[in-house]
Amino acid sequence: CTHYLFIVVVAVNSTLLTINAGDYIFYTDWAWTSYAVFSISQTLMLVVGATYYLTFTGVPGTATYYALIMTVYTWIAKGAWFALGYPYDFIVTPVWLPSAMLIDLAYWATKKNKHSLILFGGVLCGMSLPLFNMVNLITVADPLETAFKYPRPTLPPYMTPIEPQVGKFYNSPVALGAGAGAVLSVTFAALGCKLNTW
Numbered sequence: 001c002t003h004y005l006f007i008v009v010v011a012v013n014s015t016l017l018t019i020n021a022g023d024y025i026f027y028t029d030w031a032w033t034s035y036a037v038f039s040i041s042q043t044l045m046l047v048v049g050a051t052y053y054l055t056f057t058g059v060p061g062t063a064t065y066y067a068l069i070m071t072v073y074t075w076i077a078k079g080a081w082f083a084l085g086y087p088y089d090f091i092v093t094p095v096w097l098p099s100a101m102l103i104d105l106a107y108w109a110t111k112k113n114k115h116s117l118i119l120f121g122g123v124l125c126g127m128s129l130p131l132f133n134m135v136n137l138i139t140v141a142d143p144l145e146t147a148f149k150y151p152r153p154t155l156p157p158y159m160t161p162i163e164p165q166v167g168k169f170y171n172s173p174v175a176l177g178a179g180a181g182a183v184l185s186v187t188f189a190a191l192g193c194k195l196n197t198w
Helices: 002-021 031-057 062-078 096-109 114-139 143-149 173-197
Strands: none
Touching: 002 031, 031 062, 031 096, 031 114, 031 173, 062 096, 096 114, 114 173
């Protein structure tokens, strides 16, 4: 029971992170900083749950199934945007599936070697998710434009959308997110495997 409860808890928290990530460009001039932080946080939530679930079952493909659980949870939660009058294409498409597939691939290609899963799977997931997240952002409605078009009725003055200072802090948020994510994901992949020894 503890195993499945953990899977549900991590998936729910991943969903909450995604809802926050959908807002990151709304009300702040820290847009790219927030992009990197949210990309890393989602990467870590994905890799710890996926490796845990994958090593728990020992079946390649389970990490992708775990990402699918996160995706469905997020779609359900994001349905709340409809009640706020936001357009459907503003609902950010979850991008965990291809990264989870890379984790499964690392596990399968190394004949279920846990150490290879931790190293290769962690690095592949950490490097890929920020990239997929940026592709996702390019394909959906511009969040800043949407914020002006559909303002929330209860916004306090300090939450008013302002133009982000793109590139103010560093030039490549994808590279920063991928670099940090690749290092941290290895640690979290190891944690996901270690949790199976409870």
